[in-house]
Amino acid sequence: MLAIIGGSGLTQLAKLEVGQRKVVSTPYGEPSAALSFGHFAGRPVVFLARHGDQHSIPPHQVNYRANLWALAEARVLGIVAVAAVGSIRSDLRPGDLVLPDQIIDYTWGRPSTFHEGPGAVVAHIDFTEPYDQALRRRLLDAAATIGIRLGAAAVYAATQGPRLESAAEINRLERDGADVVGMTGMPEAALARELALPYAALNVVANYAAGRGDDRGGISLEAIHAVLAASMQQVHAIIEAMLRDDE
Structure with missing residues (x-):
């Protein structure tokens, strides 16, 4: 069973035939929302709204540990995480889709491991390749099958939020090698x-980052919402095609 984590613009999965919504409790607290179990493209999936059903949880307050623990307990075989991003590269335009292949982490203060607390054993994961290659390939193949352009690589910069970045910060991220x-x-x-959950991110370019492209003078949140509304149809189509390929 595949898990879909929906971000901004994707608080529910259209065409998901929901069979059960399950409120889950974890050792790390409550997940962002109830897990929605059902079928999409004829395949079993579970959907979780990262920011809550009403998009009420800001990025720095998402209970990431509870979300991932709940999905692991649901015995999912992989996770496709959908998220909106800002583009630092000029060739990634609002409305484009891209699969990041690397991450630079600028967040702080977020509980970021399960291996802590009384009695915990120190554990180090190999994070050389942050995303599961097999799952990324399935998404790329699905997009190609239905003729949707999906970028195959990008370096994702994870910032703290909830505010958007300054133009100077975006310049720094570019110097560090970030693309989105x-x-x-x-x-x-x-x-x-x-x-040990295979994980891939499917990014929707919602806007140019601060100081770039059409957003040199400032970023319009209304424009972001309009781009996301249009682009999520392509996201649905890619996931549907990927699941149909499993038949």
Whole structure:
């Protein structure tokens, strides 16, 4: 069973035939929302809204540990995490889709491991390749099958939020090698790795980052919402095609 984590613009999965919504309790507290179990494209899936059903949880207050623990207990075989990002690269335009292949973590103060607390054993995960290659390949193949352009690589900069970045901060991220910027990629990806859950991120470019492209003079949140509303149809189509390929 595949898990879909929905971010900004994807608080529910259209065409998901929900069979059960399950409120889950974990050792790390409550997940962002109830888990929605059902079928999508004829395949079993579970959906979780990262920011809550009403998009009420800001990025720095998401209970990432509870979310990932709940999905692990549901025995999912992989996670596709959908998230909106800002583009630092000029060739990634609002409305484009991209699969990041690397992460730089700028977040702070977020509980970022399951291996802490009384009696915990020190554990180190290999994070050389943050995303599962097989799951990324399935998404790329699905997009190609239905003719949707999906970028195959990008360095994702995970910032703290909830505010957007300054133009100077974006310049710094570019110097560090980042291509896109978002607020939810970490510690989500690392926690999935700790639980040995295959994890891939599907990013929707919602806007140019601060000081770039059409957003040099400021970022319009209304424009972001409009881009996300249009692009999520492609996200649904890619996930549907990927699941149908499993038949």
